[in-house]
Amino acid sequence: xxxxxxxxxxxxxxxxxxxxxxxxxxxxxxxxxxxxxxxxxxxxxxxxxxxxxxxxxxxxxxxxxxxxxxxxxxxxxxxxxxxxxxxxxxxxxxxxxxxxxxxxxxxxxxxxxxxxxxxxxxxxxxxxxxxxxxxxxxxxxxxxxxxxxxxxxxxxx
Amino acid sequence: xxxxxxxxxxxxxxxxxxxxxxxxxxxxxxxxxxxxxxxxxxxxxxxxxxxxxxxxxxxxxxxxxxxxxxxxxxxxxxxxxxxxx
Amino acid sequence: xxxxxxxxxxxxxxxxxxxxxxxxxxxxxxxxxxxxxxxxxxxxxxxxxxxxxxxxxxxxxxxxxxxxxxxxxxxxxxxxxxx
Amino acid sequence: xxxxxxxxxxxxxxxxxxxxxxxxxxxxxxxxxxxxxxxxxxxxxxxxxxxxxxxxxxxxxxxxxxxxxxxxxxxxxxxxxxxxxxxxxxxxxxxxxxxxxxxxxxx
Numbered sequence: 001x002x003x004x005x006x007x008x009x010x011x012x013x014x015x016x017x018x019x020x021x022x023x024x025x026x027x028x029x030x031x032x033x034x035x036x037x038x039x040x041x042x043x044x045x046x047x048x049x050x051x052x053x054x055x056x057x058x059x060x061x062x063x064x065x066x067x068x069x070x071x072x073x074x075x076x077x078x079x080x081x082x083x084x085x086x087x088x089x090x091x092x093x094x095x096x097x098x099x100x101x102x103x104x105x106x107x108x109x110x111x112x113x114x115x116x117x118x119x120x121x122x123x124x125x126x127x128x129x130x131x132x133x134x135x136x137x138x139x140x141x142x143x144x145x146x147x148x149x150x151x152x153x154x155x156x157x
Numbered sequence: 158x159x160x161x162x163x164x165x166x167x168x169x170x171x172x173x174x175x176x177x178x179x180x181x182x183x184x185x186x187x188x189x190x191x192x193x194x195x196x197x198x199x200x201x202x203x204x205x206x207x208x209x210x211x212x213x214x215x216x217x218x219x220x221x222x223x224x225x226x227x228x229x230x231x232x233x234x235x236x237x238x239x240x241x242x
Numbered sequence: 243x244x245x246x247x248x249x250x251x252x253x254x255x256x257x258x259x260x261x262x263x264x265x266x267x268x269x270x271x272x273x274x275x276x277x278x279x280x281x282x283x284x285x286x287x288x289x290x291x292x293x294x295x296x297x298x299x300x301x302x303x304x305x306x307x308x309x310x311x312x313x314x315x316x317x318x319x320x321x322x323x324x325x
Numbered sequence: 326x327x328x329x330x331x332x333x334x335x336x337x338x339x340x341x342x343x344x345x346x347x348x349x350x351x352x353x354x355x356x357x358x359x360x361x362x363x364x365x366x367x368x369x370x371x372x373x374x375x376x377x378x379x380x381x382x383x384x385x386x387x388x389x390x391x392x393x394x395x396x397x398x399x400x401x402x403x404x405x406x407x408x409x410x411x412x413x414x415x416x417x418x419x420x421x422x423x424x425x426x427x428x429x430x431x432x
Contacts, residue, residue, distance in 0.1 A: 158245070159245070162245040162246065162249070163245065165245075165249055166245060166248060166249060166252070169249060169252045169253065169256070170252075172256060172283075173252075173256065176256060176259065176260065176279065179260075179263075179275065179276060179279055180263055185269075185271050185272060185275075188272055188275045189275065191275075191279075192275050192278055192279060195279055195282055195283075196282065199282050199283070199285070199286050202286055203286065203289055206289065206290060214294070215289070215294055217294070217298070218285075218289055218294050218297045218298055218301065221298055221301045221302065222285070222301050222305065225301060225302065225305055225306045226282075226301075226305055226306075228305075228306045228309075228310065229278055229305060229306065229309045229310075232309060232310050232313045233271070233275070233313065236271070236313055236316070236317055242314065242317060
């Protein structure tokens with residue numbers, strides 16, 4: 001029960017181990033620059049989930065599931081949703097309404113960019129909401145694929 | 158008559174030829190090879206359209222496709238190989 | 243008729259053809275492959291219509307995750323072969 | 326009956342696509358889209374911005390209101406934030422259902 005028969009060949013394993021960090025870094029880039037370039041929370045989260053799916057197909061789902069439990073992925077996803085709701089509720093107390101953008105115009109995140117220029121610390125609460133949705137999508141979609149792959153029986157071609 | 162748009166039309170005609178292989182291929186590996194060819198041609202078309210519009214931001218989409226499009230081929234290959242997933 | 247419109251018309255024809263052949267195949271795996279081709283062409287269509295946000299979402303979900311879930315489902319059930 | 330419904334729906338879509346504006350062209354004024362409207366700021370002016378030639382600056386822009394350079398993100402997360410909250414709820418419900426069905430119980 002070491003699970004060696006689930007792995008693919010050495011070539012696929014090496015290339016997957018090389019390309020997994022690159023894909024994950026690109027996913028973080030798409031999430032962090034969601035308010036400057038095309039992309040956002042959902043798009044970057046889908047790319048990050050695809051990176052975990054690449055590990056699942058290269059190493060076998062049971063070897064990945066020992067390292068990365070699906071309870072941890074579920075906790076990660078729920079944390080993203082909690083951040084989203086808490087930041088939205090702060091808008092009631094610090095500004096006018098639910099989901100209000102209370103950080104725009106302030107010192108930390110609220111620089112208003114000129115047309116064409118783009119500093120990273122602009123946008124008010126939009127980067128925080130992007131990160132929350134990204135955490136939610138990464139945890140959720142990879143947990144779905146992992147759970148669906150865990151119940152497959154011995155396939156016969 | 159931009160040369161990049163003419164190249165994009167030629168790439169689309171090549172996609173038509175690869176789709177014939179997806180339609181006619183007698184076995185599943187032939188169709189997988191056709192799908193992989195269409196992957197590469199779509200990435201080339203995206204880069205050509207970004208060069209036509211002179212927008213460097215549009216290359217991000219081509220990078221996403223180049224990083225993600227081979228996972229489908231890997232899944233079908235693992236299905237054809239047999240055994241557990 | 244400009245070259246841009248010719249490209250849009252060609253892409254529409256390809257997308258309709260791949261959608262029709264994906265429901266015309268009896269083999270489930272070939273049908274999934276035709277659906278992946280339609281997803282690829284749909285992403286290129288969104289890209290040409292100046293919507294790179296939707297193109298990135300379609301690339302992540304349509305090219306990787308949908309095909310993965312469908313193939314896992316085919317693997318855990320029984321496939322109807324063509325022969 | 327199905328064929329008649331298909332033909333009627335197809336003709337409706339064809340007529341709607343013929344009657345549309347030219348590709349990529351914004352409406353010149355509100356009166357073109359809503360003839361009975363009594364205001365003169367379109368949604369494009371409200372979000373993308375309207376250039377005031379006399380004062381030489383942009384007005385009503387989403388960049389000034391939300392501080393984000395990407396207008397699509399400012400629409401998705403700020404102007405239509407409740408839709409994003411609903412989409413997150415749908416995703417949470419779907420994943421909870423999959424975990425309830427297929428999750429293995431431990432210990």
